[in-house]
Amino acid sequence: MTIKTFSLGGDLEINRLGFGAMRLAAGTRTGPVRDAQTGIAVLRRAVELGVNHIDTAAFYGRGGVWANELIRKALTPYRDDLVIATKVGPLPGPDGVPSGQATADQLRGLAETDLRALGLERLDLVYLRVGGVTGAGGEAIAERFAVLAGLRAEGLIRHLGVSNVDAVQLAEARAIAPVAAVQNRHSDDLKLLAETEDAGIAYVPYFPLGGGIGGSPIDAERVGAVAARLGATAAQVMIASLLAMSSTALAIPGTGLIHHLEENVAAGDLRLSEEDLSELRR
Structure with a gap:
């Protein structure tokens, strides 16, 4: 918890508490579309608060409000220390929900679309997002990952990542x-977390406020008890507990509301004692 930054790929120093852009357009998949100007204000406030790692994707959006466009409008010209991570692979279906997977031949086009939408000449970090809404594993990724590796060699991508993978798929990519x-x-895959930690690879759980810590689900009653003791919110305790998992763990809580953003960022200063962590992991 005393280590607030991480060297992504060995050369990009980022704050371990970042921002996920998925909820900029809407709070839930079926909820009302949010005002674009509110999203722009949230992004600008995030950077003001010291966030320099933003996680996004071309398919984050609804009703004409798209995260990548908001990021470009809000933050260009980009600060030198700002790292934008995106992901390619999922293809939206007729309802806009990602339900298909891109082939190897389609990945270049998806990466180039992100470059244009974000107004960048090079993407800082691109994940190959594998599979649908099901768990990781069960398919080879080498052919698709090799395409992204080629784009990295061309200078269009700085660093590569993988998403929704198991240990076999991670080994394929590496x-x-x-x-x-x-x-x-955000689950109980402690073995994969240990592997990334040993290799100096960032571990970035998605849905960080809806998963578990230390291999077991977070119990709402225990979280509430710790939060009450510390004078914090349950969400802040969960973010702080994620950062306590490992010095290579990065948090990317997302929101479309400024007061939630400020609450989330404040969790970076929350100190959990061994007693707190033991209670959460019990």
Whole structure:
């Protein structure tokens, strides 16, 4: 908890508490579309608060409000220390929900679309997002990851990541090119977390406020008890507990509301004692 930054890929120093852009357009998949100007204000406030790692994707959006466009409008010209991570692979279905997967031949086009939408000449971090809404594993990723490795060699991508993968798929990717980050659902895969930690690879859980810590689900009653003791919110305790998992763990809580953003960022200063962590992991 005393280590607030992480060297992504060995050369990009970022704050371990970042921002996820998925909820900029809407709070839930079926909820009302948010005002674009509110999203722009949230992004600008995030950077003001010291956030310099923003996680996004081309398919984050609804009703004409798209995260990548908001990021470009809000933050260009980009600060030199700002790192924008995106992901390619999922293809939206007729309802806009990602339900298909891009082939190897489609990945270049998806990366180039992100470059244009974000107004960048090079993407800082691109994840190959594998599979749909199901768990990791069960398919080879080498052919698709090799395409992204080629884009990295061309200078269009700085660092590569993989998302929704198991240990076998991570090994496939690492045999082709360096992997800077793994983005998996916040779950109990401690073995994979240990592997990324040993390799100096960032571990970036998605849905960080809806998963578990230390291999077991977070119990709302225990979280509430710790939060009450510390004078914090349950969300802040969960973010702080994620950062306490490992010095390579990065948090990317997302929101479309400024007061939630400020609450989330304040969790970076929350100190959990061994007693607190023991209670959460019990």
